[in-house]
Amino acid sequence: MTFALTCENLVKRYDGTAVVDHVGFHIDSGEAYGLLGPNGAGKTTTISMLVGLLRPDGGSVQVNGIEMGSDPVEAKRLIGYVPQEIALYPELTARENLRYFGRLYGLGRRRLAARITEVLDAVGLSERGDDKVQTYSGGMKRRANIGVALLHEPELLILDEPTVGVDPQSRVAILDSIERLVGEGVSLLYTSHYMEEVERVCTRVGIIDKGRVVADGTRRELVAELGGTDKVDLVLDGDVHAAAEKLRAVEGVTEAAVTGQNSLRLLAVGGRHLLPALLGAVDGLAQVTGVDVIEPDLEAAFLHLTGSTLRD
Structure with a gap:
């Protein structure tokens, strides 16, 4: 069986200390998987290795069966990554941002035009698509950020703290958009400091602590660790x-x-x-x-x- 994401025995060391220590988990096709961990647990370093921004000292990452280490261009093409920081040009409109990034993805003119319309609708920005991003609220910027990651129709969407710093109304809108994407079959890796978001969005959760995955399972399975x-x-x-x-x-x-x-x-x-x-x-x-x-x-x-x- 080919998983949307498989990582095995991932290791990353700094100054001889393993901040990620043989981390491994998988995400099924169409599954929403939550990765949780306290600050300093190694979560951000793990994600950086999963998306190919950081080379692991050991272990492997596969995206839909493609090995990140041996074919990074193809593996990255299958990923839509939404980082914690907003990665948009504020002086451009949302539509112009999407057009720019779509060209970087290599989308043809006709396909890109169609995808921009579809993505703006998916993230609820159709009516504000021609406004400059610098006029957006924090929540709208984050939705536009998600839109960029969706342009090339990735096999796997990785969202790193997508609702941090937004107002409650925007947070609900972002979560609604994410749930729609999962319902359409998008595979998802989701991290958040809001436990209720993970419980709402994800069907399975991995908990990382001190560089290791200490538990992995459904909510019911993890709660069973408490003895019921x-x-x-x-x-x-x-x-x-x-x-x-x-x-x-x-x-x-x-x-x-x-x-x-x-x-x-x-x-x-x-x-x-x-x-x-x-x-x-x-x-x-x-x-x-x-x-x-x-x-x-x-x-x-x-x-x-x-x-x-x-x-x-």
Whole structure:
């Protein structure tokens, strides 16, 4: 099977220290893959090697079966890369920027004209295509940046922090555009400091820490690393200490702690399914007036695996 992207045992050293240490993962054709890591984890260096901007000290990168090391021109042709920094000419219009970069891609005049129209529509800039980029908001500049990467219809789109520094409305527009592209079958590598973006866009996630991929899988698989324990917060009217004692005996409950005058926190496997048993256990001791079940999420899995939050 040919993957949209395969990297194996990637290594990059600076002053004898491996900042990327045998990193490997793959992206299926048509898949949206998220690459997460705290600052300094080696994520940016990895991406630079994937797009051919940095030569690895070891390992290999293949794009749709083309080896980056032996045929970099063809491999790069298959990639659309959107860097963190805006890579546009501000004194040109979006259409002029697209025309310039399209010629660099080698697109013919007729094909380029059609692609410019299609790309402006795809990123929601059709009505502002003839305005200079310097008049754009931050979000519009980022959408135009994505448009440049789409011009040559790449097999793989790599987005490095595409929503950094934009307002919430622009962020939603960018994510909507990205979701449409994924729905059309574009393969995607996505990095972000916003966990909710990765959960929304990506079907599979790799977590890199200290130069190594420490986990790779779907959201459900990564959350399973936590052991599937939910937090269940109960607000009670009655004897909370006696209720805690009773709840500790319920199968599936691993801990029951009094957290306030009228509140308990339980750790339980399958918290939502246990609710009838929990309510039954305290019947006659206390009346439950509030329930909140907090299930593990990708942020919790990330913290568990790296010991830091995504923005650390």
